[in-house]
Amino acid sequence: MTRLAAIAALLVMSLSGCPSPSVLDLSVVLPEGPDPLDGVERVRLRLQSPAVEEVLDVPAGGDGSFSIERTIEISGDGYNVSSVVLEGLRGSDVVARGETPPLILRPRDDAFSVLVTRAGAASTLAARWEQPTSAPAAAIVPSLGLLFAGGLDGAGQPSRRVALYDFFVHKSSALRELPEARAGALAASCGGDCALVLLGRQAGGALAQTILRYDGFSWSAIDDDLDASLRRADASMALLSDGRWLVVGGVDGSGTALDSLLRLDPGAPQVSPRLQTLSTGARAARAGPGVASIGDSVLVAGGQRPGDALVELWDGELGRSEIVDLGAGAPEDGCAVAPLSDGRFVLIGGRNGDGTLSRDAWLIDPADRSAKRATDVLAEGRAGHHVALLGSDLVVLGGRTASGPSAKVELISSDGFAPAGSTELATARGATTVLRLAPGVLFVAGGDSPSERFEVLQSR
Numbered sequence: 001m002t003r004l005a006a007i008a009a010l011l012v013m014s015l016s017g018c019p020s021p022s023v024l025d026l027s028v029v030l031p032e033g034p035d036p037l038d039g040v041e042r043v044r045l046r047l048q049s050p051a052v053e054e055v056l057d058v059p060a061g062g063d064g065s066f067s068i069e070r071t072i073e074i075s076g077d078g079y080n081v082s083s084v085v086l087e088g089l090r091g092s093d094v095v096a097r098g099e100t101p102p103l104i105l106r107p108r109d110d111a112f113s114v115l116v117t118r119a120g121a122a123s124t125l126a127a128r129w130e131q132p133t134s135a136p137a138a139a140i141v142p143s144l145g146l147l148f149a150g151g152l153d154g155a156g157q158p159s160r161r162v163a164l165y166d167f168f169v170h171k172s173s174a175l176r177e178l179p180e181a182r183a184g185a186l187a188a189s190c191g192g193d194c195a196l197v198l199l200g201r202q203a204g205g206a207l208a209q210t211i212l213r214y215d216g217f218s219w220s221a222i223d224d225d226l227d228a229s230l231r232r233a234d235a236s237m238a239l240l241s242d243g244r245w246l247v248v249g250g251v252d253g254s255g256t257a258l259d260s261l262l263r264l265d266p267g268a269p270q271v272s273p274r275l276q277t278l279s280t281g282a283r284a285a286r287a288g289p290g291v292a293s294i295g296d297s298v299l300v301a302g303g304q305r306p307g308d309a310l311v312e313l314w315d316g317e318l319g320r321s322e323i324v325d326l327g328a329g330a331p332e333d334g335c336a337v338a339p340l341s342d343g344r345f346v347l348i349g350g351r352n353g354d355g356t357l358s359r360d361a362w363l364i365d366p367a368d369r370s371a372k373r374a375t376d377v378l379a380e381g382r383a384g385h386h387v388a389l390l391g392s393d394l395v396v397l398g399g400r401t402a403s404g405p406s407a408k409v410e411l412i413s414s415d416g417f418a419p420a421g422s423t424e425l426a427t428a429r430g431a432t433t434v435l436r437l438a439p440g441v442l443f444v445a446g447g448d449s450p451s452e453r454f455e456v457l458q459s460r
Contacts, residue, residue, distance in 0.1 A: 334383025
């Protein structure tokens, strides 16, 4: 039994499939503040694959500790990839929740932890970002954690700092610094413990000419092989079905938005990454657009010049973009986009032509490029924010409302856009970084100014 904060928890799963069962030790980590498991009557442990569920009553009047032991079968010498979900129930309501990233389950002893926070609410983590930057490049590196690289330091200069949030033990640490400072860059995984930082500005304002690769121990620089006119900062990118990335928009050295498209093949630890210029460009030049992908369809919105279309849809099979007409009342910039589970995209909020902030949303179908408007979806208009699907809810966070950077998080039903509640971040965040830590967990970091706080939102 391992004591952590106000409770103690030890989840033990014996993995059979080898001559002697192995033990996976899964311990609980708690956020700052009130114990999310306080008053929980039952805990439920679920594995997504292989499908396992175990429910345990928590003894009343004790110290709140509990232990679950479960045997699962791992066939032969293979291994399974599964998320482990721990839920705390009060009556029939899930009031606390934790979910690991996908774990490799194999017949050997191992140990992980699961972060349990309030369900449907924002929670601040105990781990801190020791030397935070604003707008870092960020990526999920499956065997390491969440990587944050470069960005702007407290003096507004490009930074060499690199931080890692280890989602297996839920601790933050500083990694070896970048070989050169980067701001306005992009980051991607190139394997289990391999990461890339590409494009962006160096100290002094020059555009970067190399792709920086981290191999789990050190950084190396690889020539990006781009023509100087194609290098950029403040671009966006979306993941495609084949594991490559579409790079959209950005600005050149003079600050002019670009309409050329790049495709990143991240390579692997022993295979160099490659940036390729696509023969067909975007329908509009864009700086820092919002992007979302479903398979090989990429929705691109915002960052365009006055008079250009707000939204376009890139079709990977056809290799070209088409304009999506949102009709009257569409915002001009600052909207957020996300994929939905039914194969459509959602676009929400933004800034209208007269400067007012939109509360509306549009459902966009990539099959026929149609758009359907829903009015007054947000309780408060905002721009420069994020939207993400979390469980059955859309989560809208960050950006600016009429009163400035926002701490309010709105939860909206993805089926019908009905209000589904709200929560508050500990820190008001404008242009924040949002990563999906697990299917039901969003990780929030950064913002307009450097913040050392990490926060998470769990689905309900």
